[in-house]
Amino acid sequence: MDMETTNDASLDADVIIVGGGVTGCAMATALANGKRRILVLEARTGHKPRFAGELLHPTGTQVLDELGFLPTLRKHGGVDVDGFAVVKAKEVPVTRLPYAEIANHRPTGFAMEHRDLVTGMREWAEQQPGVTFRFNEKVEEVLRNDSGRVSGVRTTSVTLRASLVLGCDGRHSKIRPLLGLGEEARLLSFSVAMRLPDGAKHLPCPTFGHIFLGAWGPMLIYPIGGPDGARDARGCFDVTRELSGGPKGAAELLRREYAPHLPAPLARALLESLDREPPQIAANEAIRTDQAVLPGAAIVGDAGGCAHPLTAAGMTVCFTDAQRLGRLLRDAGNFSNPQQVDTALRRYEIERYRFVRVREVLADALYEVFRGVEPGTRAIREGIFQYWEGSSQARARSMALLSGADSRPSVFLREYLTVVSTSTSAVLAGKTGPIRGEQATLRQRFDSLVGLGQKSLEKARLVFRDVRQELLRASA
Ligand SMILES: Cc1cc2nc3c(=O)[nH]c(=O)nc-3n(C[C@H](O)[C@H](O)[C@H](O)COP(=O)(O)OP(=O)(O)OC[C@H]3O[C@@H](n4cnc5c(N)ncnc54)[C@H](O)[C@@H]3O)c2cc1C
Incomplete structure (x- = not known):
């Protein structure tokens, strides 16, 4: 039953979503029903380029499709991906793992540059009825009412009240500790990332994500498309957490210890890219949480934890989290019935961890095996x-x-x-x-x-x- 209620004028929104990254965009779109006031607060202005998730499995792609994102994302250069290919060592034949072999499942994933992905997802989410983005609004405090229920947030500039607060603020979430939700965090290694212009054609299977073994850590190289039909590739190299010397040190390491393990054309493309620009570096962490909800609040996507990116499962968790919570809250009107909302949140917590745990243990196991x-x-x-x-x-x-x-x-x-x-x-x-x-x-x-x-x-x-x-x- 849809709880049809008039908007409470004392509230600034029905729901506040903290974080306008990929999870925040999916969450806002999954909740938008034309009647709810959905406010997305994003700490940054614009979108500073940073390396993060780009390769998406069919399950996550299906969610983006159902939420209507794909046409916009294709315009921003996104491409279909047909599966994984693993290359045990140089000169050894490729082992292909096509998505199409999974019975009754979408046969393609999707990939694009992270910055363009966020830009495209914001563009679509902002068009949804009732969704408003406010940039340069860093949330610093969570507000509670007299009964301890979460009732809003305070940003660097303003206090905002809502019936529901959703933390979509990434793996280093501020909302998570503010809500008192615990975590276990481990730094595993670093990813050193390079864009390889027109590089997809050098991949043994140009529409597949590849894992090349032989160096210290696995090398993940996949197509990311690009504007105007470009066929660029991304190389993402797993390096020791003792990495030193910043981007210059990382570039030297890739030249010396990673490029020699790649097929010659890909190695050349990598070396040419390294001559043109410095690599980007991101930490690979495993963050595990055991609790994702409290009365009036939940954490969604990476705010609820993350695993090593080798298995490229992070965004699939983000998007399934958002879709799941949207579905469970479908009949909760504009969230004015606390009991109904909290029942949906508790259900969300059970279903999310059921999905997430296998992703975590699999990411750990595969990283261990490939490294x-x-x-x-x-x-x-x-x-x-x-x-x-x-x-x-x-x-x-x-x-x-x-x-x-x-x-x-x-x-x-x-x-x-x-x-x-x-x-x-x-x-x-x-x-x-x-x-x-x-x-x-x-x-x-x-x-x-x-x-x-x-x-x-x-x-x-x-x-x-x-x-x-x-x-x-x-x-x-
Ligand atoms: C090196 C690397 C490679 C990866 N590769 C893949 C891959 O190939 N495939 C895949 O599926 N996943 C991958 N991932 C994981 C993927 O990047 C994440 O799962 C995904 O980006 C998480 O999205 P998010 O929106 O939850 O968090 P984020 O992308 O971190 O976005 C959080 C947003 O919240 C904002 N924010 C933070 N704090 C506040 C605050 N206090 N107030 C307001 N706003 C705030 C931030 O500015 C940001 O915009 C990778 C991750 C890493 C690190």
Whole structure:
């Protein structure tokens, strides 16, 4: 039932969305029904270029499509993406993981430069009825009423009241601590990013996102399109958190230790780009939260946590969060019934963590496998390629987990253990020596088997912890 109520004139808006990044734009659009007053407060003026999410899986793309964003984003240069391709080492054939192999699911993802993505998303969100953006409004305080319920915010210049406050203010959210919501944060590594003009044609599969292995950390290179039909690519290189020397030091590192592991045309495109401009650097963090709502407030998207960007799952979480919350609040009119709103928020919290947990554990596991130097993780790396090369069903199951089509912890664990068992066979056959094709020594095989056992136990423990927490939350 739609709670049809007249707008409370004492309020500045029905809902305040803190943050006008990709999540804030999706959230505003998901809530807009022509009757609600939706105020988006964005700390910055304009949009300072910074490197962040660009490659989007089909699940997130589908949400953008349903919210009407895609035509505007295509005008800003966005392109379809057909899947992932993993390149184990130079001169080794590519392992293709097409999205189209996932049954009954959208067959394409999407990619574009982050700055253009935000510009396009703001353009569309601002056109939605009842949505107003205010820039240069940094939220510094959360207001509560006499019963402790969140009732508005204070920015650097003004106090604003609303029935609902949604924190879409990114991984270093200010709203999260202001609401008293906890977090666990770890710095994992840095991403060093370069635009490769007209670089997509050098990719082994020009419409796929690629992961190249062989350097210290994985190299993620994907098409990002560009204005006027450009076919640019983005290179995103995972480097140690001990990185020093700023952009100059990072450029030197890419030239010296990453370019040699790429196919020659891509390496040339990277070196030419590095001669033209310095790279951008962004920290890769894992931030985990266990609580996302309070009476009258919720955190959405990266404000609710993030994982290593290797699996490119961040924005899929942002957009599914926004769509989910929009759906759960669909019948809540202009949010004047606190009980109805809080019931929807609690449901949002249960459903969001159910979706997010597998993304987190998968991002951790894949990063560990693609970066790992220990015998156990190296063995799993061999196993995973054999598994993917073995059948299209195996690839489809992995891609369903990666892309957000499947978020069941039991499926993740089953897949992980299947890869471990493939790896164990490879180890026993002596096929996982330090150099491919070289026979492993008995000592190396023993270390690999111990490592495989340890990894399996570790992942099982993590999955059981998450499932237990989910059951407790659902029964509360
Ligand atoms: C290196 C890197 C690579 C990535 N690659 C991918 C990828 O390929 N695919 C993918 O899906 N994801 C990727 N991600 C993740 C993706 O970038 C994020 O999930 C996404 O940008 C989060 O969007 P958001 O709107 O929640 O937060 P943000 O993008 O951080 O936006 C938050 C907004 O809130 C504003 N704000 C902050 N504080 C306040 C305040 N107090 N008051 C008002 N406004 C405020 C900020 O100015 C900003 O505009 C990557 C992340 C990193 C770091």
